[in-house]
Amino acid sequence: MFTREYPEVLIVGAGPVGQMAALTLARRGIRVSIVDREWRTGAHSYALALHPRSLELLDRLGLLPRVLEQAYRVRAVGLYEGGERRGKLQISDLRDDFSFIAVMRQDALENLFEQALHDLGVNVRWNHQVVTLTPEEKKVAATIDHLEKSSFGYAIAHTEWIVLKSLTVDVPFVIGADGHQSLVRRTLGIDFPEVAEPEYFAVFEFKSDVDLGDEMRLVLDPETMSVLWPLPDGHCRWSFQLKDWEEPLPPREKDRVEVQIGAARYPVLSEERLRAYIRERAPWFDGSIDEIRWRMVVRFDRRLADAFGKQRMWLAGDAAHMTGPVGIQSMNVGLREAWTLANLIADVLEGKAAPEKMAEYNEERLAEWRFLLGLEGGLEPGPSAEAWIRPYAGRLLSALPASGADLAALARQAGLEVRPGVAVP
Numbered sequence: 001m002f003t004r005e006y007p008e009v010l011i012v013g014a015g016p017v018g019q020m021a022a023l024t025l026a027r028r029g030i031r032v033s034i035v036d037r038e039w040r041t042g043a044h045s046y047a048l049a050l051h052p053r054s055l056e057l058l059d060r061l062g063l064l065p066r067v068l069e070q071a072y073r074v075r076a077v078g079l080y081e082g083g084e085r086r087g088k089l090q091i092s093d094l095r096d097d098f099s100f101i102a103v104m105r106q107d108a109l110e111n112l113f114e115q116a117l118h119d120l121g122v123n124v125r126w127n128h129q130v131v132t133l134t135p136e137e138k139k140v141a142a143t144i145d146h147l148e149k150s151s152f153g154y155a156i157a158h159t160e161w162i163v164l165k166s167l168t169v170d171v172p173f174v175i176g177a178d179g180h181q182s183l184v185r186r187t188l189g190i191d192f193p194e195v196a197e198p199e200y201f202a203v204f205e206f207k208s209d210v211d212l213g214d215e216m217r218l219v220l221d222p223e224t225m226s227v228l229w230p231l232p233d234g235h236c237r238w239s240f241q242l243k244d245w246e247e248p249l250p251p252r253e254k255d256r257v258e259v260q261i262g263a264a265r266y267p268v269l270s271e272e273r274l275r276a277y278i279r280e281r282a283p284w285f286d287g288s289i290d291e292i293r294w295r296m297v298v299r300f301d302r303r304l305a306d307a308f309g310k311q312r313m314w315l316a317g318d319a320a321h322m323t324g325p326v327g328i329q330s331m332n333v334g335l336r337e338a339w340t341l342a343n344l345i346a347d348v349l350e351g352k353a354a355p356e357k358m359a360e361y362n363e364e365r366l367a368e369w370r371f372l373l374g375l376e377g378g379l380e381p382g383p384s385a386e387a388w389i390r391p392y393a394g395r396l397l398s399a400l401p402a403s404g405a406d407l408a409a410l411a412r413q414a415g416l417e418v419r420p421g422v423a424v425p
């Protein structure tokens with residue numbers, strides 16, 4: 001792996017953000033190595049939609065045709081207040097080139113990235129965990145454990161990871177795309193404070209005969225939000241925000257095994273419970289519930305790192321920010337971060353940009369996330385906002401499936417404006 005030629009950039013984490021960074025660097029001809037402590041990509045739909053700005057980047061990486069082969073195109077957001085349909089926002093009016101959202105399971109996107117990397121001669125190193133990072137003046141020394149699964153015992157077998165081999169590599173740059181518990185962030189001593197209360201959602205994915213056309217649907221009520229997404233394969237996903245959730249939850253980690261057997265893990269999320277949520281929050285939903293293939297309760301923290309890195313180690317994606325699930329902003333903005341950061345590092349390595357330029361990445365990223373998390377600026381009702389939507393203005397900031405200028409334009413269709421004086425990053 002690292003024997004012949006050391007990489008110029010080590011990417012820790014092969015989620016969508018790490019793989020996006022790897023692909024961007026590989027296409028620029030930079031020697032890159034990408035490692036992940038798990039044994040494969042995630043196995044569920046998680047962040048299931050690609051915003052127009054992400055599609056633009058995927059097009060530049062030559063991946064758009066393969067995305068569109070698999071994706072369901074959503075061109076509108078149907079707005080509901082409880083049982084009542086209130087309006088529609090047109091994603092198709094945002095721009096001429098990428099005028100829709102591509103709905104695609106996150107695992108399918110991760111697999112597509114992995115294949116594209118493989119085609120460029122870069123193989124994700126699964127079962128490789130970065131355990132220490134030591135920053136020096138011109139390089140970072142990274143210790144990486146190659147793990148192997150072993151089963152022990154007879155009566156009750158249990159599985160443990162054992163370290164096959166440990167190696168140390170020196171690299172000029174490290175990208176931490178290692179998720180919310182980021183080792184890279186912790187090594188840098190960067191705090192990751194909570195900036196708002198966590199949100200809890202009950203997620204159900206099932207086969208249905210419902211025809212949602214080209215819409216995703218957002219249901220607002222005074223205390224919660226619920227969202228319905230069509231999926232490409234005759235399935236759909238309902239996510240219901242819970243007012244409270246007292247029971248302990250397993251750690252928020254992506255599952256690597258596809259099959260979820262029955263409701264064993266979440267007995268409370270029975271089909272009756274799903275039907276009750278629908279009755280209470282969306283009585284207009286008349287689709288069938290044929291086969292629930294995934295159900296879970298997820299806690300979504302809202303956090304922002306104090307910095308996006310320094311010197312030779314930089315962060316992108318969930319390693320630096322966490323938000324609620326409705327607008328699919330974490331992954332989409334994370335993909336853009338990966339693209340920007342990878343190109344910046346390539347520029348520095350090629351002598352086209354001074355290393356000091358990296359500070360701009362930090363400032364831009366913090367500004368965008370302070371806005372998206374409602375810490376600086378936000379959305380507020382403009383003169384044309386209808387009375388019903390006014391109380392929801394603030395909460396729509398994280399619920400609209402867009403960022404940057406697209407988010408401002410989508411909000412404008414609802415009569416909402418970016419708080420005056422705030423530049424939309």
Ligand SMILES: Cc1cc2nc3c(=O)[nH]c(=O)nc-3n(C[C@H](O)[C@H](O)[C@H](O)COP(=O)(O)OP(=O)(O)OC[C@H]3O[C@@H](n4cnc5c(N)ncnc54)[C@H](O)[C@@H]3O)c2cc1C
Pocket residue numbers: 012013014015016017018035036037038046047048106128129130131177178179180182183239252253254255298316317318319324325326327328329330331334
């Ligand atoms: C259960 C669940 C449900 C979700 N639902 C939604 C949703 O409805 N909507 C939404 O927008 N988002 C959702 N998300 C969030 C979305 O999946 C993330 O925003 C997205 O995966 C972030 O991508 P990432 O690449 O930054 O990090 P991740 O996908 O978390 O990838 C990080 C990778 O780093 C690896 N890693 C960590 N530490 C190390 C180390 N030391 N060495 C090597 N590898 C390491 C991990 O194994 C992991 O594969 C959900 C997430 C979960 C877990």
